Amino acid sequence: MKAHQHIKLALACGLLFAATFLLQACGSTSEQSAGSPPPPPRQQQPAATPRREQSTQTAPPLPQAASAHGAASETAAAVAADGHEGHSHGAPGRVPRFAATKADLKNLPPVLSAAQFTGKTRLAYAAVKEMPETIAQLPCYCHCDEGFGHKSLQTCFVDDHAAHCAVCVEEALLAYKLQKEERLNPAQIRERIIAQYGQAQ
Numbered sequence: 001m002k003a004h005q006h007i008k009l010a011l012a013c014g015l016l017f018a019a020t021f022l023l024q025a026c027g028s029t030s031e032q033s034a035g036s037p038p039p040p041p042r043q044q045q046p047a048a049t050p051r052r053e054q055s056t057q058t059a060p061p062l063p064q065a066a067s068a069h070g071a072a073s074e075t076a077a078a079v080a081a082d083g084h085e086g087h088s089h090g091a092p093g094r095v096p097r098f099a100a101t102k103a104d105l106k107n108l109p110p111v112l113s114a115a116q117f118t119g120k121t122r123l124a125y126a127a128v129k130e131m132p133e134t135i136a137q138l139p140c141y142c143h144c145d146e147g148f149g150h151k152s153l154q155t156c157f158v159d160d161h162a163a164h165c166a167v168c169v170e171e172a173l174l175a176y177k178l179q180k181e182e183r184l185n186p187a188q189i190r191e192r193i194i195a196q197y198g199q200a201q
Contacts (some may be wrong), residue, residue, distance in 0.1 A: 095194055096139035098152045105133050111157040121162070124169040127176035128157040137186040138175055141197035142167040171197065 099105050111132065114125035128135045136154035142165050144150040150161075153171055162168035171193060178184045178192060 093198070094143075095198065096141060096143050097145035097150070098139040098190065099133075099136040099154075104151070105136055108132050108136055108154060109158045111154070112159065117163055120169055120173065124162060124172040125157055127172050128154060128162075131176065131179060134179055134186045134189065135172060135175060138171065138190050138193050140168055140171060141193070144168075167197070 111129050112125060114122045114129060117125055132154055135157070136152045138153040140150060140153040140156055144156060144161065148161065150156060153168065156162040156165065156168040157172070162172070175189050175193065178189045184192070
């Protein structure tokens with residue numbers, strides 16, 4: 001009986017000892033866990049921003065041919081605006097030279113054929129060929145008598161001078177219209193030419 005009690009007591013002591021040991025072990029672990037600071041949070045690296053490549057493309061230079069063409073166009077436009085390159089503008093009120101006597105109307109040089117021209121220029125050459133004496137009695141307000149030694153508007157049509165001069169063409173067509181439609185004589189046509197073109201100087 002006593003032996004049986006001793007066994008129970010020994011088992012109880014053993015269990016108590018084991019429980020005390022476990023409690024001490026758990027307490028030590030808890031103290032270590034509570035005493036040690038938590039590990040610092042891991043900092044996340046910011047995502048790398050993709051680098052934008054700078055564009056190195058530049059506008060291609062204009063071809064030299066195109067630039068030269070532009071310069072030539074500007075020059076041609078300036079000449080066209082002036083009416084005819086090399087012409088004198090004349091002094092204000094000055095009437096250019098024209099055939100004033102019968103002697104001046106003799107042996108007029110022939111004009112060029114209108115067939116080699118087109119448009120208004122062709123009509124003007126045809127008009128002068130049809131009525132050369134009337135055209136010879138008219139001044140030319142491109143003032144070619146000063147710059148080229150012309151004797152009258154008719155002289156502008158003996159070569160291709162008038163083909164490059166809007167003033168010569170317009171005067172010849174106006175004179176043709178005034179003679180054919182309004183039946184004006186050369187002196188009356190000259191007055192109209194002077195009145196119209198002389199004021200434009």
